[in-house]
Amino acid sequence: xxxxxxxxxxxxxxFDEVYAQEHIxxxxxxxxxxxxxxxxxxxxxxxxxxxxxxxxxxxxxLNCMEGLSPTPCNxxxxxxxxxxxxxxxxxxxxxxxxTGVEDIRDLQKELMYSTSKxxxxxxxxxxxxxxxxxxxxxxxxxxxxxxxxxxxxxxxxEPHKVLPTIISRCQRYDFKRIPIESIVERLKSIxxxxxxxxxxxxxxxxxxxxxxxxxxxxSLMDQLIALGKQDIKNNDxxxxxxxxxxxxxxxxxxxxxxxxxxxxxxxxxNILEKGNxxxxxxxxxxDYVRTLLLxxxxxxxxxLPASVREEMEKINEDFTEDTLLYILSxxxxxxxxxRFSGNPVLIAEMTFIKLSKTDMMxxxxxxxxxxxxxxxxxxxxxxxxxxQKSRSEAIQDNLKEKMVKEIDEELPKYSEIxxxxxxxxxxxxxxxxxxxxxxxxxxxxxxxxxKARKNILHLETQSQTGLNYLQKNREKIAAIVSEFYRLDxxxxxxxxxxxxxxxxxxxxxxxxxxxxxxTPELAKFIELTDATVRPLYDYKPDKKDxxxxx
Numbered sequence: 054x055x056x057x058x059x060x061x062x063x064x065x066x067x068f069d070e071v072y073a074q075e076h077i078x079x080x081x082x083x084x085x086x087x088x089x090x091x092x093x094x095x096x097x098x099x100x101x102x103x104x105x106x107x108x109x110x111x112x113x114x115l116n117c118m119e120g121l122s123p124t125p126c127n128x129x130x131x132x133x134x135x136x137x138x139x140x141x142x143x144x145x146x147x148x149x150x151x152t153g154v155e156d157i158r159d160l161q162k163e164l165m166y167s168t169s170k171x172x173x174x175x176x177x178x179x180x181x182x183x184x185x186x187x188x189x190x191x192x193x194x195x196x197x198x199x200x201x202x203x204x205x206x207x208x209x210x211e212p213h214k215v216l217p218t219i220i221s222r223c224q225r226y227d228f229k230r231i232p233i234e235s236i237v238e239r240l241k242s243i244x245x246x247x248x249x250x251x252x253x254x255x256x257x258x259x260x261x262x263x264x265x266x267x268x269x270x271x272s273l274m275d276q277l278i279a280l281g282k283q284d285i286k287n288n289d290x291x292x293x294x295x296x297x298x299x300x301x302x303x304x305x306x307x308x309x310x311x312x313x314x315x316x317x318x319x320x321x322x323n324i325l326e327k328g329n330x331x332x333x334x335x336x337x338x339x340d341y342v343r344t345l346l347l348x349x350x351x352x353x354x355x356x357l358p359a360s361v362r363e364e365m366e367k368i369n370e371d372f373t374e375d376t377l378l379y380i381l382s383x384x385x386x387x388x389x390x391x392r393f394s395g396n397p398v399l400i401a402e403m404t405f406i407k408l409s410k411t412d413m414m415x416x417x418x419x420x421x422x423x424x425x426x427x428x429x430x431x432x433x434x435x436x437x438x439x440x441q442k443s444r445s446e447a448i449q450d451n452l453k454e455k456m457v458k459e460i461d462e463e464l465p466k467y468s469e470i471x472x473x474x475x476x477x478x479x480x481x482x483x484x485x486x487x488x489x490x491x492x493x494x495x496x497x498x499x500x501x502x503x504k505a506r507k508n509i510l511h512l513e514t515q516s517q518t519g520l521n522y523l524q525k526n527r528e529k530i531a532a533i534v535s536e537f538y539r540l541d542x543x544x545x546x547x548x549x550x551x552x553x554x555x556x557x558x559x560x561x562x563x564x565x566x567x568x569x570x571x572t573p574e575l576a577k578f579i580e581l582t583d584a585t586v587r588p589l590y591d592y593k594p595d596k597k598d599x600x601x602x603x
Contacts (some may be wrong), residue, residue, distance in 0.1 A: 059271040059278075063243055065106045066127050066136065066400050068114075070241055072267060073231045080226070082106075082123040085114050090424075091224045093196055093205040094180075095464040096227025097212040101251065101266030104208040107228075108134055111206065112143045114435040116171040131171055142171035148180040148209075157184075164200055181207040182214035189216045196222045230265025233356035239267060240274060250284040251277070254358055258290045275547055295329050299361055302341040305370060305405070310371035314409040317400055331390070331406050339384045340429075345369055346377040348453045383408060468537055472505045485537050486530070493526050501549070508542050510534070515573060520548050558560050 065071045068078040084090055092113070096104040113125035113132045125132050134140035144163065146156075158174065168174045178184075184192075196205060196219065207223065209215060237260045244251050259277070263270035275295060277285050290409075291298055301320060308316045324334055348362065349369050387404040391397040475482075486494035496519040500512040506535060514520050523530065523546055535542045569576035 059243060060222055060276050063246075063271065065103060066112065067124060068110055068306050068327065069124075071103050071107060073235045074107070074228055074588050077107065077226045081114075081345045081495055082317075082377075085121060085123045088483060089470055090115065090204070091222040092203070094213070095212070095220060095225045096205065096208045096228060096258040097225065097384045099265060100210055101268030101270075102228040102231055103267070105177070105179055108206040108208060109143075112140075112173075112175045112177065113311045115173050115175065115204070116140075116142060121172070129158055140171075142168045143175045143177065145177045145179065145350070148178050152183055152185050152188060154187045154191050155282050161191075161195055164195065164203055168202060172410070173202050173205045174200075175206060177206045177208070179208045180210070181219075182209045182211045183430055188217065189219055192196055193218055193222070197464035215222070231267050232265075235258045235354070236260035236263060236265075236270045238269060239529065243271070243274065247284070249278060249279065252285065255285055255287045255290045257356070257358055258287065258294075258296055258354075260319070262294060262296065281406065295333065297324060297329060297334050298339070299338050302338055305338065305344070306341070306368050307371075308407050309405075309411065312409050314406045317409060321389070321398075321401060321405065324572065325398065329402060333392060335388050335391060335401065337382060339381070339388065341383065342377060342380050346374065346381065347373070349374055349377060379411060380408055415449075470505050470508050470510065470540060470542060474538075475502055475505055475510065481536055483535065489533055490526065490529060493523065493530060500546075503547075508540050509545055510542060511545045511547070513547045515549045517548060518574075520546060 058282070068082055071078055087154055094108075096107060098104055108379060113135050114123055115121065116123040116127035116131045116135065118131050119126045127133075127136065129142065133229075135143050138145060146160070151160075163176075164174070168173075186355070199205065205223075206216075207219075212220070212225075212227075237256045240251070240256050240259065244256075259273045262273060273294065277289065280293075282289070287298075301324065305317055305320060308314075308320070315371075321334075325331060344354065344357065344369065345365055345402060348365055349372070349456070354362070383404060387400060394400050400573050483494055483498050484496055496514070497520060499516065499522075500514050503511040503513055505511070513524070527544055527546065531542060531544050536545070563571070565576060565579065568579065
């Protein structure tokens with residue numbers, strides 16, 4: 054006889070043998086006992102938690118020849134055929150292979166035939182979420198009102214993909230992930246039956262790696278048994294499955310507390326040289342720090358071996374809850390960065406160097422507390438460090454300061470500004486403005502002084518654009534002018550009114566000088582673009598312009 058893997062050999066055959074699903078087995082037992090059996094069931098949960106096994110046990114309980122019972126005999130013809138998968142009245146369908154409407158129609162044809170030797174005709178559809186939408190819709194009416202002796206049992210790992218109309222017609226049972234201690238207990242029982250000795254810590258590692266799936270745990274045990282050893286040690290599990298030892302995590306955490314990044318990096322390199330996956334290593338250390346935090350907060354962890362817990366409690370003395378939370382946040386961020394990085398080893402090295410400097414981190418609460426205890430008065434404002442300037446910028450600033458200083462020394466103190474004083478000092482004033490507001494200085498130089506009285510300068514310009522810009526910056530200009538003359542100077546800006554000539558005196562063919570007197574902006578445009586002034590008599594509207602054809 055060929056070898057039977059542990060997952061099949063030790064598959065649960067009764068409700069009592071199903072681990073960690075008491076919330077489901079209790080309901081199903083009572084439903085069978087009081088004959089309150091639904092026509093459709095939906096079993097949901099992650100892989101390897103007993104969905105298909107529970108469906109077969111339910112089928113045996115309903116079709117056992119010894120009678121309807123929550124405890125099937127597992128000896129009669131019906132029970133043996135259901136266990137081996139050869140029963141004609143219990144049909145198992147793979148939803149991933151039969152996804153279309155035609156497959157559902159074939160199933161509906163099967164409903165027309167009565168059972169051969171059983172009470173119920175039971176259809177077990179595994180991975181039912183793989184059915185197409187049209188197949189689900191074809192099943193709706195049959196599922197709602199099936200023949201009297203027909204029962205449907207659906208199993209899926211992704212219930213969110215099943216149509217709500219299907220779920221509403223079923224009794225839904227959600228299977229839990231199997232706890233580590235339950236998996237360890239089951240593995241101990243199987244190892245005892247197989248006459249194999251396994252260390253408790255090794256079983257704990259296997260159960261932890263299975264991640265809540267008993268079938269995965271039994272598959273891992275098959276690999277360990279294939280070693281051919283009668284006494285399996287902890288190191289065997291570590292070497293076969295590439296698991297990093299808890300002792301390594303102990304050392305890394307101690308090195309973090311002792312601020313020894315070099316020792317941490319050396320340990321990581323040794324782990325990677327042995328062929329361990331970096332992502333798995335980060336995941337393992339993330340779980341280790343999580344366990345440290347749970348121990349720190351006095352959360353009971355019955356699945357943790359006593360020796361490991363004792364060692365972790367000692368390590369916890371060097372860390373606070375805030376520090377452990379900070380380490381967890383850094384590791385979670387690193388886990389994501391490693392997945393998308395081209396150099397994941399570098400990311401890991403930087404992370405653990407950062408973690409070795411956790412003592413340099415200060416919590417927000419401590420910062421707020423320190424701010425409250427210090428007396429910060431307005432007389433001692435915090436000074437910003439001086440901005441480093443380039444050599445050329447420093448030279449320009451020195452020249453500007455020297456120029457301003459020379460102008461200030463040359464200017465005497467005035468009691469009132471007059472047109473004579475303004476015209477005499479205007480060049481120096483323009484230089485002062487050009488240092489502070491370069492664009493303003495250009496428009497200010499075009500201003501003409503109308504009068505100066507009681508420290509009010511009446512200025513006018515022929516440019517509407519210049520006037521608008523100067524009005525927008527009038528306060529800044531007035532401040533610079535006041536500082537220049539050491540007086541409180543106010544500005545009155547206006548647009549110069551140009552008196553137009555009589556109609557008969559309008560120049561029909563103006564020269565550039567005439568244009569400059571009339572419209573300085575147009576004259577500047579002509580000079581910049583090298584435009585020409587076309588004589589008025591050259592334009593003859595009664596003749597066709599040849600340029601219009603182009």
